[in-house]
């Protein structure tokens with residue numbers, strides 16, 4: 001086997017190997033699990049020769065569950081302040097806050113945002129999430145067969161987020177859906193589309209400040225570090241804008257990818273889908289966790305070492321870039337026996353890393369879970385929900401993983 005062939009052999013070799021692992025490789029998207037599993041099996045700690053930013057190449061990839069977990073909870077050594085995306089953009093243009101920060105700034109921002117995303121806070125939003133799901137499913141049934149990605153999974157996260165957290169009407173956010181569509185389907189036009197969202201964020205923050213409004217997410221972000229709360233934060237308008245922008249964007253492609261991957265499974269496994277009809281919420285919740293482990297919609301995250309360290313004999317240096325491979329960890333048989341099988345009875349099913357771990361564990365995890373649960377509930381109640389037989393599902397090579405399109409027939 002040559003050094004660039006990462007799939008294949010099951011023998012474990014713990015020495016650092018040069019592999020050409022690029023998380024955004026279009027070929028990886030369509031041959032995802034064989035390559036991810038092959039990487040973990042042959043190089044638990046791999047050294048990739050690929051790019052991690054426009055200028056830089058060469059990074060470590062951690063693939064075993066325990067290594068990924070240990071690194072994720074050790075923010076002191078595995079810092080996010082130099083970027084946390086798998087392939088890094090210029091942080092001088094846009095930093096994602098709180099993701100691409102370390103404490104103390106991170107702690108202060110999370111403390112302010114957390115109350116909006118607790119299970120209790122989201123229970124209040126549940127009827128409206130369910131109503132949005134039902135409305136979208138009605139439209140899909142009416143126009144069946146539909147591309148379920150365009151008609152449902154791309155619509156639900158933005159509508160829920162803008163209605164629940166930003167007090168915007170679904171009918172007013174057509175432009176948001178257009179911007180998201182461009183970002184997802186024509187990333188080369190991102191520089192044209194993204195500024196619309198920045199302008200929206202800046203204007204919303206300005207309005208909340210002018211109104212002195214602090215009763216919604218945008219209002220709280222607008223007042224962070226202004227002295228109006230006792231938050232002890234020192235930040236400026238730019239960081240406030242970066243925070244609002246991130247809370248909006250972080251839940252879009254991620255939840256869309258998760259919903260679409262699950263819809264693919266339910267659209268091809270009718271027995272499973274029907275078995276979920278009328279089940280108790282806690283049964284559904286177990287399914288949500290196992291689907292998230294199995295699909296891992298956000299496969300990787302970036303970190304930068306603040307000190308020299310050693311892992312499985314690999315000498316890692318201060319300043320080295322490290323990729324945490326949540327996907328490989330979630331299919332590590334040492335943690336999840338028979339990982340390629342969907343097993344809704346796993347005793348440790350919720351130990352998956354689909355939402356990360358440590359201080360950066362996903363802010364919106366309960367929101368995503370509620371949306372996914374409501375969608376599965378509605379899909380399970382349909383008389384017919386069937387992916388076009390023989391359809392060759394393609395996956396997007398992106399930071400969040402999900403099918404590009406899903407032609408599905410629906411009947412009530």
Ligand code: HEM
Nearest residue numbers: 098099250251254255258298301355356360362363364368
């Ligand atoms: C299925 C859907 C989702 C998945 C799989 C997902 C996954 C993740 C992962 C893996 C991280 C950790 C990244 C890292 O450690 O570098 C993260 C962080 C984050 N997520 Fe999510 N996410 C989802 C939905 C959402 C939603 C709906 C929101 C809405 C607010 C959201 C907001 C965030 C934020 C703000 C962070 C940064 C947290 C911090 O740095 O403290 N995510 N997400």
